[in-house]
Structures are given as C-alpha cells and as structure tokens.
Amino acid sequence: xxxxxxxxxxxxxxxxxxxxxxxxxxxxxxxxxxxxxxxxxxxxxxxxxxxxxxxxxxxxxxxxxxxxxxxxxxxxxxxxxxxxxxxxxxxxxxxxxxxxxxxxxxxxxxxxxxxxxxxxxxxxxxxxxxxxxxxxxxxxxxxxxxxxxxxxxxxxxxxxxxxxxxxxxxxxxxxxxxxxxxxxxxxxxxxxxxxxxxxxxxxxxxxxxxxxxxxxxxxxxxxxxxxxxxxxxxxxxxxxxxxxxxxxxxxxxxxxxxxxxxxxxxxxxxxxxxxxxxxxxxxxxxxxxxxxxxxxxxxxxxxxxxxxxxxxxxxxxxxxxxxxxxxxxxxxxxxxxxxxxxxxxxxxxxxxxxxxxxxxxxxxxxxxxxxxxxxxxxxxxx
Amino acid sequence: xxxxxxxxxxxxxxxxxxxxxxxxxxxxxxxxxxxxxxxxxxxxxxxxxxxxxxxxxxxxxxxxxxxxxxxxxxxxxxxxxxxxxxxxxxxxxxxxxxxxxxxxxxxxxxxxxxxxxxxxxxxxxxxxxxxxxxxxxxxxxxxxxxxxxxxxxxxxxxxxxxxxxxxxxxxxxxxxxxxxxxxxxxxxxxxxxxxxxxxxxxxxxxxxxxxxxxxxxxxxxxxxxxxxxxxxxxxxxxxxxxxxxxxxxxxxxxxxxxxxxxxxxxxxxxxxxxxxxxxxxxxxxxxxxxxxxxxxxxxxxxxxxxxxxxxxxxxxxxxxxxxxxxxxxxxxxxxxxxxxxxxxxxxxxxxxxxxxxxxxxx
Numbered sequence: 001x002x003x004x005x006x007x008x009x010x011x012x013x014x015x016x017x018x019x020x021x022x023x024x025x026x027x028x029x030x031x032x033x034x035x036x037x038x039x040x041x042x043x044x045x046x047x048x049x050x051x052x053x054x055x056x057x058x059x060x061x062x063x064x065x066x067x068x069x070x071x072x073x074x075x076x077x078x079x080x081x082x083x084x085x086x087x088x089x090x091x092x093x094x095x096x097x098x099x100x101x102x103x104x105x106x107x108x109x110x111x112x113x114x115x116x117x118x119x120x121x122x123x124x125x126x127x128x129x130x131x132x133x134x135x136x137x138x139x140x141x142x143x144x145x146x147x148x149x150x151x152x153x154x155x156x157x158x159x160x161x162x163x164x165x166x167x168x169x170x171x172x173x174x175x176x177x178x179x180x181x182x183x184x185x186x187x188x189x190x191x192x193x194x195x196x197x198x199x200x201x202x203x204x205x206x207x208x209x210x211x212x213x214x215x216x217x218x219x220x221x222x223x224x225x226x227x228x229x230x231x232x233x234x235x236x237x238x239x240x241x242x243x244x245x246x247x248x249x250x251x252x253x254x255x256x257x258x259x260x261x262x263x264x265x266x267x268x269x270x271x272x273x274x275x276x277x278x279x280x281x282x283x284x285x286x287x288x289x290x291x292x293x294x295x296x297x298x299x300x301x302x303x304x305x306x307x308x309x310x311x312x313x314x315x316x317x318x319x320x321x322x323x324x325x326x327x328x329x330x331x332x333x334x335x336x337x338x339x340x341x342x343x344x345x346x347x348x349x350x351x352x353x354x355x356x357x358x359x360x361x362x363x364x365x366x367x368x369x370x371x372x373x374x375x376x377x378x379x380x381x382x
Numbered sequence: 383x384x385x386x387x388x389x390x391x392x393x394x395x396x397x398x399x400x401x402x403x404x405x406x407x408x409x410x411x412x413x414x415x416x417x418x419x420x421x422x423x424x425x426x427x428x429x430x431x432x433x434x435x436x437x438x439x440x441x442x443x444x445x446x447x448x449x450x451x452x453x454x455x456x457x458x459x460x461x462x463x464x465x466x467x468x469x470x471x472x473x474x475x476x477x478x479x480x481x482x483x484x485x486x487x488x489x490x491x492x493x494x495x496x497x498x499x500x501x502x503x504x505x506x507x508x509x510x511x512x513x514x515x516x517x518x519x520x521x522x523x524x525x526x527x528x529x530x531x532x533x534x535x536x537x538x539x540x541x542x543x544x545x546x547x548x549x550x551x552x553x554x555x556x557x558x559x560x561x562x563x564x565x566x567x568x569x570x571x572x573x574x575x576x577x578x579x580x581x582x583x584x585x586x587x588x589x590x591x592x593x594x595x596x597x598x599x600x601x602x603x604x605x606x607x608x609x610x611x612x613x614x615x616x617x618x619x620x621x622x623x624x625x626x627x628x629x630x631x632x633x634x635x636x637x638x639x640x641x642x643x644x645x646x647x648x649x650x651x652x653x654x655x656x657x658x659x660x661x662x663x664x665x666x667x668x669x670x671x672x673x674x675x676x677x678x679x680x681x682x683x684x685x686x687x688x689x690x691x692x693x694x695x696x697x698x699x700x701x702x703x704x705x706x707x708x709x710x711x712x713x714x715x716x717x718x719x720x721x722x723x724x725x726x727x728x729x730x731x732x733x734x735x736x737x738x739x740x741x742x743x744x
Binding site: 230232300304306307362363364365366367368369371 | 386390392395396424425426427428429430431473498604738739740741
C-alpha cells in the first residue's frame with residue numbers, strides 16, 4: 001500500500017522543467033548521478049540579500065535557483081510544487097514528524113555551522129524516537145544584507161550533513177526581513193521519519209533498573225560556540241560535536257532489540273535538564289555517578305574558569321539512553337564501536353523513587369540533587 | 383585536570399574527614415566566608431562527611447548577594463537609558479531589583495551585555511564612541527584589581543564615554559560586623575582564599591587577636607576546604623586563635639602588592655550598605671576624587687533612588703549566619719531560583735541557591 005503525504009510551503013514557482021532544459025543543463029556541465037535540477041542558473045549579479053529576494057518574484061526565483069536547488073537537489077524539491085508528494089517505505093510502521101528552529105551566533109563555529117546544526121538537530125529529534133529519518137523541509141529567514149556567499153556556504157553545509165544523514169530536503173521556503181530584524185539567518189527545519197513496527201522508544205518509557213548510558217563527552221558544543229562568540233581565546237582544539245545520530249541509534253537498536261527504552265539528545269539545558277525530563281515523563285527517579293561522566297579536559301577547564309556546570313551545557317551530537325540492565329553491556333559496546341559513540345559510558349541507573357527526582361553521587365560518595373536549568377546559564381563573577 | 387584533580391581525590395578527602403572526626407570533642411560553629419566555598423561544600427556533598435558537632439554557617443561572601451537593592455535599582459535606571467551600553471558580570475543580570483532585573487531591561491530594549499573581563503568594556507567604548515558605556519563594578523577584593531585597572535586604562539587611553547557603577551565591598555569589616563553583633567554564633571572562620579590571594583592575610587591578624595577567633599585562609603577544592611576546616615577545628619580544640627594559611631599555593635601573608643597599590647590609587651574606603659545586613663562602616667570602596675569623572679553615579683541622575691527590601695526574605699540573617707536558608711518561610715515555595723525574592727537565591731554562589739540546587743528534600 002502506498003502512503004502519500006504532502007508538505008506545504010514548498011518552493012513554488014511556474015514549472016521549471018521545460019523541454020530542452022535537461023539538455024541545456026548537461027551542456028552547462030551538470031552530471032546526472034542521481035537527479036539534478038534541470039534549471040538554468042541566473043546571473044549572479046547581486047552579492048548580498050536584498051528585500052526583493054523575499055518578494056516572491058524574479059529575485060526570489062533567482063535565489064532559489066542559484067543557492068537552494070543546486071545544493072539541495074532532489075526530484076521533490078526541483079518539482080517546485082506547493083508540496084512534496086512522497087511515498088512511505090513499505091511495511092508496517094508509523095510516521096514521526098518534528099520541527100526545530102535554529103538560531104546560533106556565530107553562524108560558523110569550530111566543528112560546525114548553522115546549516116549542519118539545522119539538519120542534525122532535526123535528524124536527531126527523529127532518531128531519538130527510534131525513527132529512520134527520511135525527509136526534511138527547511139524554512140529560511142534571511143536578514144537583508146546577508147552576503148549570498150555566506151548563504152551558499154550554509155546551504156552547502158546543510159547538503160553535506162543531509163547526505164551524511166541520508167535525508168533529502170524536499171521542500172523549503174525563504175523570507176527576507178529588514179536589516180536588524182534578524183541575526184543574519186534563521187533556519188527552521190521540519191523532519192519526517194519512519195518508525196518500524198515493534199520499536200517503542202519514548203521519554204516516558206524509562207523503567208526502574210534501567211542503566212543510563214551517554215554517548216560521549218558533555219558540553220563540547222556549548223563551550224565551542226561560547227568561546228568563539230565571546231572570543232575567549234582558549235588555546236585548545238575544542239570543536240562542537242554537532243552530528244547526526246540515527247546510525248548510532250540504529251546500531252544500538254540492532255544490538256539489543258527492545259532493550260532501549262528511552263532516548264534523548266541533551267541539547268539546550270544539557271544532561272541535567274534532559275535527565276529531569278525523562279524522570280518526570282517516566283515517573284521514575286534517576287541517580288548518576290559524577291565520576292562516570294566523560295568530559296573533555298578543555299571543557300572542564302573552561303567550565304571551572306567561567307563557573308559553568310558542564311552538566312547544563314548544550315550538546316548537539318550526544319544522546320542519553322535508558323537501557324534494560326541485561327542488555328546494557330551489549331548496547332554500550334555497540335555505541336563504542338560507532339564513530340559518534342567512542343567515548344560512550346554507563347553513568348547511572350533509573351530507580352524507583354520520587355517521580356522526577358534526579359540525584360548525583362559525588363566522587364566522594366555524597367549525594368546531591370541535580371535540578372533543571374533555571375533561566376539562563378550565567379558565568380560567575382569570581 | 384592539573385591542579386584540580388589532585389585536590390578532589392576521594393582517598394585524601396576521606397582521610398581528612400576522618401582526621402576532623404577524630405579531632406572534634408565538642409560542638410563548633412564555623413563560618414565559610416565565601417560563596418564559592420559554600421557551593422563547593424554542597425556540590426561535592428562534603429557536609430555528609432563531617433561529624434554532627436560541626437555546624438557550618440554560610441557567610442556574606444557572595445558579591446552578587448550583598449550588592450544593595452538600591453544599587454541594583456540604580457543599575458536598572460542607568461541601563462534603561464537609550465544612550466547607554468550597560469556591561470556586567472553575568473550573574474548580576476538576574477538579581478531582582480524593586481520592580482525588575484537587568485534581564486527585563488534587556489528584553490525591553492536596553493543594551494545590556496555580559497562581559498567576561500572588565501577590560502572588554504574599553505573595547506566596546508572605543509567601538510561605540512557615540513554611546514555611554516557603563517560597567518557594573520561589583521565584588522570583593524578579588525575583582526577590585528581588575529576593575530581598578532579598567533578605570534586606570536580608561537584614563538590612560540583618554541576614553542571619555544565610559545563610567546563605572548561601583549559597589550565594591552571588603553571582607554575584614556564584614557567579619558568585624560558579624561563578630562560584633564549580639565546574636566553572633568560564629569567561633570571560627572574559613573577566610574576566602576582568592577580575596578587573600580590579592581590582599582594577603584596580614585589584615586586578619588588584629589581581628590583574630592581582638593575577637594579571639596581562629597581564622598584559616600582556605601581554598602575552594604574539597605581537599606582545600608577540609609584542610610582549612612581541620613586546621614580551624616584543631617585551633618578551637620586547643621583554645622588557640624591564630625591566622626593560618628591553608629592555601630599556600632596561592633596566598634602569601636603580604637598578598638599581591640602591585641594589585642593592592644593599584645586598588646589604593648583608584649579606590650578609597652567608604653561606608654557601604656550590604657543587602658540584608660545594612661550599613662557596615664568602612665566596608666566598601668568608592669572611586670577616589672581624581673576619578674570622579676568615571677563615576678556613573680555622578681554622570682547619571684540616580685541620586686534620588688531609595689528602596690525597600692522584601693519583608694518576607696531573610697537573606698540578611700542568612701548572610702550573617704544567623705539563619706539557614708531552609709528556615710525561611712519563602713524558601714522553595716514563593717522563592718526559587720526561577721523567581722528569587724532575595725539575592726541569596728539569585729546568585730550561583732548564594733547560600734539559598736546552593737541549598738535549593740543541591741539539598742532540597744534530600
């Protein structure tokens with residue numbers, strides 16, 4: 001049986017696949033490995049975003065053909081209809097849909113950029129539901145004056161991340177706002193994924209006895225972005241960890257089917273906030289061991305210096321899993337065998353206890369509460 | 383991590399805690415001055431290792447907590463002005479004034495910026511010659527040299543669109559105030575290691591003598607804290623009252639002379655109101671007359687701002703070590719880090735925030 005879904009907000013335009021276009025495209029040096037968009041490239045005369053790029057008229061179309069279609073090329077996008085018509089995988093399963101807005105300053109940071117972030121953030125939201133990511137849509141809010149070269153770099157990076165994640169950006173939208181109304185560029189991505197029958201993963205499924213696993217070091221993304229933004233000049237090679245995690249999830253689910261109960265990617269608010277969410281949703285208590293938590297020395301130093309707690313700092317390429325105790329070792333080994341899980345570690349346990357309570361065992365055997373982040377994370381005065 | 387891991391070794395921590403348990407024969411009330419120390423005690427769960435005879439009370443050593451409400455209201459008034467770029471250390475932004483905090487000023491369109499080093503303000507002032515850059519200079523002796531350097535450099539570089547809202551406070555007069563108060567229960571002090579890194583500990587010798595209390599200069603890592611505590615307990619048990627240095631890798635008796643000289647060139651002592659405590663004579667620093675041009679209180683009309691504290695909040699008693707955070711009727715109910723009534727709940731170093739984050743309902 002074929003399922004059809006349509007997503008509104010696609011790049012709409014008069015049909016662009018006129019007779020002879022394919023031929024022209026070949027002459028212009030396009031290759032047809034897979035599908036490429038049969039559209040002529042407009043003259044690249046403007047080098048910055050102007051309000052007219054958001055008018056819906058010729059300039060909008062130029063921008064779409066110059067930046068988005070060549071980079072994100074796929075048949076659905078290039079059809080330039082109001083929606084992408086897509087066929088779901090055969091077999092029993094369910095759809096997962098999510099959406100995520102991405103704003104980050106600076107747009108480019110060590111280890112990534114807003115484009116890679118926009119793809120990975122949404123792919124990871126799907127992956128945390130145990131879904132195979134299939135399609136993304138992307139809506140761009142561009143600030144007047146943004147160099148088109150910057151946009152090109154971001155969109156190229158999106159495509160590279162999409163290729164790594166095995167997803168297509170099948171529809172998109174662009175709006176331009178006046179200078180000062182946006183911080184260069186905002187990207188909102190929505191994602192559609194497919195959860196095969198039998199996979200039941202949710203933040204509400206953690207059970208007492210489960211082992212809590214983390215896929216690697218904490219706080220890398222937040223500290224990398226912060227030090228770039230504030231020009232803190234740490235003499236270190238610290239990079240954001242932004243990465244798509246669905247393959248890591250797949251490896252975990254394959255290693256022990258049914259054993260992974262809950263998955264979350266600890267983005268804003270960090271590990272502490274994510275554990276609080278899982279504990280509340282599942283109505284359980286969680287206790288973790290401070291000593292077991294992997295930290296990059298540079299992140300630890302930066303946090304000591306600034307008075308941040310790495311357990312509250314954002315990650316963009318990490319996951320937390322609550323796994324049945326008998327399968328924890330197998331799942332951990334599967335994680336460590338994957339490039340994005342090399343430093344995975346077991347950090348604690350899900351327990352019976354006050355629902356929503358997260359506690360931390362300190363290295364000396366003391367116990368303290370680990371609360372959600374309240375408000376903004378603020379550097380300490382001294 | 384070098385210079386940190388060594389001071390967090392569980393074996394060493396347990397050994398020191400055991401030594402404290404063996405040394406204690408009667409109850410003692412000891413105050414750690416600095417909010418950073420309060421937090422380390424909580425964060426590492428050190429209190430669970432201490433014998434019941436030792437009661438720790440948490441001192442007024444969080445600069446964010448003791449900054450008077452009036453000054454926060456002045457900061458809010460200045461930051462709300464369209465020509466101003468208001469720069470501050472991060473944790474001041476959430477401190478509630480009478481009606482708002484700096485975050486709300488920012489949300490309402492005020493240009494409020496978090497700086498990581500005071501000297502960033504000069505860069506901002508040079509980048510925006512048509513704006514007035516104001517820095518919220520708060521803190522104990524620890525931050526004073528950096529803030530003094532900021533004004534000094536501003537004068538050297540002829541930067542005119544810069545001024546400072548100063549609320550500096552000093553530790554020794556606070557210790558004097560606590561020990562002189564009729565309800566005082568404190569029998570020994572852990573002095574703040576980073577304050578002493580700048581100031582040395584010669585100033586504490588007359589205090590230890592006059593009030594007959596041991597004062598031990600203490601660092602911030604678990605091993606440092608227990609070491610400081612052990613040496614304080616040994617003195618108390620032996621009936622001694624001396625100033626000892628348990629943070630020798632950072633502190634000398636003289637302290638950092640050039641830093642002290644810079645402070646003395648830029649600031650002069652003044653009376654200062656402490657939030658929740660009230661006026662402590664000679665406990666603050668203000669800009670010297672020759673730097674009056676850099677004083678934000680002279681530059682902006684904020685002289686008539688006068689304010690009342692919350693009637694429920696007992697942060698004053700908490701800051702003096704006379705009450706514990708959880709003894710406040712508002713603690714954890716109408717007062718939480720998300721909706722703080724008093725500064726001790728706001729600052730990441732405040733005693734109430736530490737209790738809330740690490741000890742609530744455990």
